[in-house]
Every structure is written in structure tokens, then in C-alpha cells.
Amino acid sequence: MMMNKELSIYIHIPFCERKCIYCAFVSFCADKNSQDKYVDFLVKEIKSFKTNSRVKTIYIGGGTPSVLSEENLIKIFEALSSSFNINSNAEITIEANPNSLSENKLVLYKKLGINRLSIGIQSLNDDTLKKIGRHHSREDGINSIKLANSYFDNISIDLILGLEGEKNIYKYAETLIDLGVKHISAYMLEVHENTPLNNQVESHKFIPLNEDEVTSEYEKLVKFLDKKGFNQYEISNFALKGYESKHNINYWTFDDYVGFGISAHSFLNGIRIANASTLEDYYNGVKLKDENTDKTEIEERLFLGLRCFSGVDLKILQALGFDLRENDYYKKFLHDGILKEKEGKVYFNKNYYLVSDYIISHLLPD
Amino acid sequence: MKDNLNHIRNFCIIAHIDHGKSTLADRLIELTGTVSKREMQDQILDSMELEREKGITIKLAPTRLIYDYNGEEYTLNLIDTPGHVDFTYEVSRSLAACEGAILLVDASQGVEAQTLANTYLALDNNLETVPVINKIDLPSARVEEVKKEIEEVIGLDAENCPCISAKEGTNVEDVLKAIIEKIPAPKGDINGRLKCLIFDSHYDNFKGAICLIRVFDGQVKKGDKILMMQTNKVFEVTEVGIFVPNTKETEVLSAGDVGYLAGSIKTIQDVKVGDTITSWENPTDEALAGYKEVQPVVFCGIFPVDGARYGELKDALDKLKLNDASLQFSAENSMALGYGFRCGFLGLLHLEIITERLEREFNLDIITTAPSVSYHVYKTSGDMLEISNPSLLPPQVEIERIEEPMVKVNIFSPPEYVGAIMDLCQDKRGIYKNMIYLDKRRVELNYDLPLGEIIYDFFDSLKSRTHGYASFDYEQKGYEPAELVRVDILLNGERCDALSMIVHKDKAYTRGRELAERLKKIIPRQLFEVPIQACIGNKIIARETISALRKDVLAKCYGGDITRKRKLLEKQKEGKKRMRKIGSVEIPSEAFMSILKLNDDE
Structure with missing residues (x-):
């Protein structure tokens, strides 16, 4: 085992006060007993993992991790520090909802070494928030940032593009940046099957923005954030210099990570592992393993690299037996200025980020 | 007993579609104990999955029924026939193997177009035609009126004809009696020189081509050397048998019998439906009349979605042709679709059935172009x-x-x-x-x-x-x-040969516009704007524009679930494989059939 290898850790907390109508993640309401049981199992899972790698980032996501009781969160951190060698400058993030943040929790987070907050603002419109099943108001959102800002410097927020009636999202960004937000993830609404949103969309009770409207929302936001000095380092992620999420970048640059908790994913020594996504299976230790072949690695390197600032190294692909330059579409995309090559790496023209799936699906090996 | 021609009846059931032909066949099979109740499934002779689904009979399916009448045992050979206009040809094939026909008429619908057409076919073949009125259990049944229709429109005596409900089993026995009393026994010389009609055939992976035959004279058994009179091929019989309704090997088939014959016939083309089989050592002088070759009237191009499967498509068409002589095909090359076949059919239903069988029975993904008829084009050069x-x-x-x-x-x-x-x-x-x-x-x-x-x-x-x-x-x-013209479709300025159509000049504008509108709906947005133009020669008669694609991205790649995202992209790439390229425009396979469905949205 290599001694100098570094690792990222993801921890999934599946609990929510209630489920938002668009949510297709593994999350649910749970009473104190079930939460305790889950955390006990999670702690065992963390403790049974053996590695020599040093930890460079930790991300506690969900669900809504901020609903965790203080003692449960402490248990998790004790397990982490007893099993892992965590870098002193490690990026440690926790996700929170505006309504479940409190002064006490912020103090505790700080004490546990958490240094980055990701707050699910989603919108600053009260009607919209109500419609999509959020538990907080515009005011709650703004207050939570103000409160968080007095303890944390590195604050990220999530926004959703494409919700009904939500035009000029960039104005939310403006308000939030003025309050001190350093990082913004702006995700376009995806309507997933088996969600209440899907039913509402099908019965025309909820009318998301159409393709052209979302596109123009996105373009306006990108332009605004650029003006504010936010660098677009991935399709949906923007940050002031130095505030890019190291944890996210780790996913895209093909480095190792380990996930703990229900439905958490790991990537270790070329093997992708997914924990079960039902509690029963998870408690029985069910995992899905998917060994990367050269072909899957080529595919992953292509779309991960192209979707973010790092680009794709043509030489790495060649070493895997794939010469992108022989692909006719690639030549055409270069010629049309959709892709560009620089020092042996290929990047997207950012203007084409929104059609990236279309482009990438033409570049995948046969 | 069995050798006695007087105790054999060969008959078929003819009817307009949906008048209950297959249900009656089921009842006859059940009533004669040919298939036990336990094995009985609805519409037993419709063995193709497609036939049961569509509720139609496509292929001929013979079966042997044994029935006691006045203390004597009779062998009744039933040959089921298709009811749709496209398959008139198949009907006439089975008629040639019979001496009589049951004409089944729905008691509420009365005489319909195919009732009449099929009756004429039966009369042309000198068959004794016995009318039977079905569905008397329906509240809307009007038995007396329908009897009158049969007498007046068709000219058959219907006064004492069996009136039945095949569905409920009412009076079905009357049909069996009528078959024995009214339909003549086959004529033929059991000791004469062998003469059999091949009225159908299919391919069996183990036994080779199987011939469905009606023996007119002589006998045939395992080990006999036989001659196909039209193809002039000689085979040794490896098996003869009957249908009960599954195949059952027998020792011999004699004059009057209906059954099957196998002879390790490996080449599909050696078996010609309508051909006469005779003995190689002691051949008959005169072949049976056989069938006139049917000419296909509807044509379309069939192409494999994956060009590499051209060979498989050819094999599949060869196999289908074995028991469907009316199917014709020849190699064709399209700019848009690559290598494939121009196929000829008896009609639209026939086309639909063949394409569905290619997909289901042979697991092929195919693209079919819009159907066309065959035009006679007289050139100024005189050709x-x-x-x-x-x-x-x-x-x-x-x-x-x-x-x-x-x-x-x-x-x-x-x-x-x-x-x-x-x-x-x-x-x-x-x-x-x-x-x-x-x-x-x-x-x-x-x-x-x-x-x-x-x-x-x-x-x-x-x-x-x-x-x-x-x-x-x-x-x-x-x-x-x-006055016919060709309407072409240009995509981004390039003609797409597979979308051209020949239409009357008065309809060219409407059809061109409808097709352009339809294509706009079917062709997904591309990275650039795509004009769709319909034109006659150089004259543009309609134009639509597909605006450029603005968004095709799944933004979230969350929590390290890379596999899901990768699979989505792979799926998207597979979708691309099903697309055809005209210049730089990608078109989904379905687009090529869209000419057919122009009126669907109304």
C-alpha cells in the first residue's frame, strides 16, 4: 500500500424533517431511536475501515445532517478521528438546512473541526419554498447565512434553477454573496420518477421552466457570477478563488474516496462500491461492487474531466488504449470550437456546458 | 377403416375477419376430443404469438379430427384459413386441398365484404360450400335476416343451415354432421401413382423443410424416394405424419389424407408451395394445377438498425419466405440507411406482420421505409x-x-x-x-x-x-x-432518399407540409439549426426549422455516484447508434416510417 496516498471521506445522513417534493435521494424522517441505531451502525462501519492513507477532505451530506443530535454527531467524529489520519488542513464540510441551524450547533461544528458549511437555500421566494416542501422562509435563509457567517468563513449555498416562476435567480445570488457566501452550487431541476414533483408536473400542478427559460436563467447566472469574481470550476459549481470544494474536485479527478452510510459510494483502487440503499440491506452489509475496466475508466475520465476545469489528459486516455483524436466527432467539435485542446489536454468551451451530455455521448468509445 | 376414402372429409372454414372462425375451430377440436380439456388453450390453431395477439389467423394450420357418426368413424381434416384481404392467396391455397368449405357468418353482422370474396374463391375451386350462422347468443343476433342475406347476396341455400354459438358451444355438433352429410368424400386412387399437393411449408431446425401436403393419389411413407415436379429435386422421405393438432408421426399417408412430410430438405428454395410431389421411381404423368404466382402489391425498404446485421436480416427473410411464397425481396442500397432489402407484400397487414415477425422471432432491430406501390414509368426514350x-x-x-x-x-x-x-x-x-x-x-x-x-x-x-x-x-x-410527382425531403439542404414519396400532384403540397411538420416533431434538436424542406424537383413547397439544442445535461453528479452517470451517458450513446446520419443531421429510426402516420395527430 502506498504511504503517501490521500483519501476523501463521505458520510451519508439520511434523515430529514420532511422530504422535499423533488427529492430522489435516500432520505426519510426517523425518530430518535432509529437515528441512534443508524449512527451506531455507521460508527462501526467507520471503525472497521482500515487504511494508511491520510484524509484530505470529509463531507457530511444527506438528507439533512444538521438534524443530527449533538451526541450522535460527536460519536461520528470520535470514530473518524480514531480510525483515520486526518490532515490538519483537511476540508471538512457539513450540509445544513436554514431551519435546523442554531448557534449551539454552529459552536459544536466549529469545535469538531468542521470548517465549511453547505446550506440548502434553494430559493429566496417564500411561495416557491412552500410549494417545493421546504421548511424555511426567505427570511430564515438570510438569517441562517448571517448567523453562520459569524462562525464560518467558508460558506456554500445551493440554488435550484428551473422551478416554476423562478426567473432572475441571479438576484438571489447577489443577495447571498452580499451576505458573505463564497461558493454557489446551482443545480438545474431534475424531475425524477416516483417523486411527488413528478406527479405534480404530470398533472400540470407544477410547471417547471421550459428548456429555453432554464437555459437563459443559467446563462444569466453564469454571467453575473463571473462579474462577481466567481470562477465556474464545474458545470454547476462556482467559487471565489481558493474556495472551490476540494471534496467535489476529488470526485472528478479520479482520486480515492470512501463513503459511509446508506447508499454511500466509494472509489478505492479502481473499484467502485455502492452501499445498499435500503436500511435493511445496509444493516446486512450489502454492497455493490463494480470493478473498473479500461473502457469504464476511459468513459469516466472523459465525462468527469470534461465537466470540470481540470480537462481530460489525452495521454492518459492513450495509455488506456483510446485515441480521442481518431474520433470524427472530436475533430468536428474541435473545428467548431466546442472543445479545445491545450498542452495535451482537452477542455470544454464553457458556452457548451449545457449540451455537454450530447457532446460527451458522441465521444465515448464503442 | 382409415383407408376408406368415404370416411374422410377435407374442409376449411372461411369467414369475414372476426366472425368467429378460430373459435369454431377450437370447439370442433374440443368436441371431437382431439385435444384434452387440460391442454386446451383459446384459439389453438393460431400458434403464432402474433396471431393470438391480433386475434387473426395468418398461417394455415391443419388438424385431424376423429368423429363418430351413425356408428362409423370419420376422419375430418380441418384446414384453418386467414380471414384478411391481404391473405386471399393463402385462403385459395388451403381451398385447393379441400373438397368443401364451411362459410361462417356472424348472426349480427351478416354478410360482409370478405364473406363474399371468400365464397367466390370457394366456388372457383369447385368446393361444396356449407353456410353456418354463428354468434346466435348475441342480443343483436338476427338469424332469419342473415339467412335471407346469405340466400339473396350469396345465392346459397341457408334454410336449414346450422345456427350456432361457437363461443358457448351451442349446436356445434350440427356443424360436424353437416360436414359429413354435405361435403363430398375425396376422390382418388390409393393404388395409383403418388400425387401430393404442397399447400404450405415451414422450416424446422432439426428436420429441415417440412411440407404440408394433401395426398390426391397413391401413398407415401418413410424411406420413399420422392420427386418435386417443379423444382425437379429428389429426396428420401424421413418422416410422414399428421396434425392432431401437434405433429404426430404415422406410417403412411394415403390418397385423401392431409399431413406433413419431411425429407432432410436443407435448402429452403427446393420446396415450392403449390408444387406436386410424386414418386421418383414411378412418377405421375401430370402435375396438379398448383397455384398461380401471386404478385406483391405493396413495397417498402427494410434495413437493419445495426448495419452489421445485414446477413442476419437476409437469413431471416429467407426463412420467412419458405412458408410465405408471396414475400419477395431484393437487395437495396440507400444513402440514408445503408444496405437492406426492398420487400414486396400482399398488403399493409402482410407488411406489418412480416416486420413484426422479423423483430420478435428473429430479434432484429429494423427500419422500414414508408410503403409504396409499383409504378409503371414510361420514359420519353420509349423504355x-x-x-x-x-x-x-x-x-x-x-x-x-x-x-x-x-x-x-x-x-x-x-x-x-x-x-x-x-x-x-x-x-x-x-x-x-x-x-x-x-x-x-x-x-x-x-x-x-x-x-x-x-x-x-x-x-x-x-x-x-x-x-x-x-x-x-x-x-x-x-x-x-x-399525374404523379415525387416529393423529396431535404434535411439541412441534403436530400434524404429514404423519405422520398410519389404522390398525386394535387396532394403534393399538403403531404409535403405534413411530412415536414411531422419530421420536426420526431427529429431531436441538434447542436445547430436544421431546416427541413419538402420539394418537387428544385421547387421548395414547405419548410420547417428545428431550432438548435440548448440543454442536454444532467447537472448533478452528486455524492460520488459516478456509475449512475456513466450508465446514463452509455445509454445515450446507444441511442445514437440507432440514429442515421444525413449529412451532419442525426435522425432517429422511427422518422422513416413517419410518412405512413401523417394523420395520427388529428
């Missing part, structure tokens, strides 16, 4: 070309005239829909011939119509305009000149 692929039509300046195939159409309908039917026929360029009021409830309308209009949504329009009450039948009626 005549037969064109069934619109893209091969020569330039307008080289054409002296074009002739299109016409058909004589008989439509049966309740009188209240006459106006709607006349409008439809008018719209389809029909020429009115005659109208006969058969009785208070039925009118027969005769029109001459271009076949090209029939294959373009005529049947569906007739059904919807008459709420399903009208039935129709047609027969070929030669070629007539018409």
Missing part, C-alpha cells in the same frame, strides 16, 4: 420502368407518363354511412362505379381506386368514418395513367 422505390424515379424531364395500379373496391356498409364513404373515396381519387341496396341494412358500393391511396390510411379512415361498421375488399384492376 418502361417498374418503380417501387420513390427515390429511383427518373427526373421529370425524362418521363413521358406514369401509370399507377388501380383496384376494384367493394365496400359493404349500413346505408347511413354512404355519404361519408363517398366523401372518403372522392378524397382518395376514387371513381364511382355502382351502388346496390342489398336490403334495409346493407349497401354495397363499388369504386375504382388507386392502390397507392388504399395503402395510405384508407382502411383506418374507413373504419373511423363508419364507426367500424363498413367492411371492404379489393382486387387488382390493371394500370392507369395519373
